[in-house]
Amino acid sequence: MLNLIELLSFGPNGWGDEIAYGALITIQLAVVTLPVGIAIGLLVALAKDSRSQVLRGLGNLYTTVFRGLPELLTLFIVYYGGQMLLTRIADYFVPDAHIEVNQFVAGVVALGLVLGAFSSEVLLAAIRAVAKGQKEAASALGLSTWNTFRLVTFPQLWRVALPGLSNNWMVLLKDTSLVSVIAISDLMRQTSIAVGVTKQPFFFYLVACLIYLVFSGLSSVVFTRLETRASRGFKRVGGH
Template identity: 40%
Template sequence: MNQLNFFQVVGFGPNGWGLTLLGGAAVTLAVALCGMLFGMLIGTLGAWAKVSNCRPLASIADAYTTVIRGLPDLLIIYIIYFGGSAVLTWLQPLFGSSGFANFPGFLAGTIAIAVTSGAQSTEVLRGGFNAVSKGEIEAARACGMRRGLRFRRIVAPLTMRHALPAMGNVWLSALKESSLLSVTGLAELMRQAQVGSGSTRLPFDFYAAAALIYFAMCALSTLAIQRVERNQARGLTARV
């Protein structure tokens, strides 16, 4: 790989693909963030179901996490994308249309990441809740805190403190999982690298550039997560 040609191809000059790759990176961040937010909502509900005393809800949450964690991420993407397309195609005649309907790639990616990260978040948040000292919860109850106030001031903050490192790993997994969404035609980073490599016949240049961008996003995410962890750990470490 010629260094000069590499920077010309992936740079921001008249023939460079830099803006296209950065646009793909923005789509990658957007779909990963949307999927992660919905995944945390699913994980919160799943963890609540697992720690509750309701056996049917706990069984449903167990089945969900077992099935999803046992399936490849790419297979889940295919099921959601092609399944959604099949449903839309079936519904089209009801609205006076016909033919094959494509399920939106961004929506399919958001749902796929939400489903997979939700299964991981369920176990992470369940473990974080179990790590909370029962004495702290009992002390809050003894002070007269109602269930909602107790959850908001005691249970939720302490659960997140214990779960935060693992939740950071879930986010990094979601960020990297987004590269699989290129199979749906979504114009994320990997898809743009594929298009660029096919147009210029310089696959190594584009995939190397994509690797650098993924590494930069993961590195910045790791720094942000570590900063939040230090902030959450204030008061736990004795000062010398």
Template identity: 85%
Template sequence: MLELLDLLSFGPNGWGDEIARGALLTIELAVATLPVGLAIGLGVALAKDSSSLVVRGIGDIYTTVFRGLPELLTLFIVYYGGQMLLTRIAGYFVDGANVEVNQFVAGVAALGLVLGAFSSEVFYAAIRAVPRGQKEAAAALGLSKYRVFRLVTFPQLWRVALPGLSNNWLVLLKDTSLVSVIAINDLMRQTAIAVGVTKQPFFFYLVACLIYLVFSMLSSAVFVRLEARASRGFKRVGGH
């Protein structure tokens, strides 16, 4: 047992530093993807709530495509397809140009597209949960559509959407493991390298499981606090 624990030591004789760097990169990737996915999701949700049939159709197509495609396939399309597209565009300006897409950026883009598709459903349901009469009353007071959304709609939809968004965040944390296939040294890739060198698959994959579980538990605690904070005013009103 001590020999196995020695494998997690920091320094040239252990894999602790590599595993720690991989875990940190996993968190950095998830945190960088979150605002991208939420922004896309909110935009698509507003499109699906639009009065324009064309805009609603675009939103529906987006969610259908990126909710239906496997996340790994989306990652490959963004990474390899993005390189081909950018190389072709650059070729119009520089003969023989070759553009390489940064793996981290490709991971954020691909996971952001997927998160945006699933988050749009959460946001859309939350938007529909806000009583239309409140929005109509705010508009009758002379508020612009932007101010109605910022002052009336968004504070309420945020409270309603938080539980669903917390689930999407947990799914995102797990999906970050897919980026190891495009040579990003995240937790799963560093774990796989350690397994290949030490021939201790059960031990290192168990360590990776525990790290992901710790991330999930900490995330759940954060979202519980966020939900409690977002619901404070609502609870006080309900108490009266």
């Protein structure tokens, strides 16, 4: 048992620093991806709620594609496909040019596209949950469409959307493990390297499980507080 604990020590004889670094990369990737995915999701939700048939069609196409594709396949398409596309574009200006796509950026883009597709459904439902009478009242007061969204719709939709977005965050946190296949030194990749060197798969994968559970537990606490704060002053119908 002591030998196993020593494997998690920091320094040249242990894997504690590598595992900690991988955990940091994992949480950084998730935190950076979250606003990207929510921003994409909000734009898609607005498109699907618009009066334009073209925008609604594009929004529905987007969610159908990125909700239907496996996350790993999306990651490969963004990383390798993006690299090929950028190289071909650069080749028009600089012959024989070769563009290397940053793995972290590719991970953020791929996971952001997937998160945006799922978040758009949550945000669309939240937008439609805001009473039409409030929008009509804002229009009667002379507010523009943008100001109506910014001052009336946007502050209210978050209260409705937070539970769904918190679920999407939990899924995103787990999906970050996929980026290890494009050589990002996240928690899963560092754990796999440690397993390959030490031949202790059960121990290190158990440590990784515990770290993911800690992340999930802390996330639950944060989102619960956000939901409580967002619901302040809101009286539930039929509540006590």
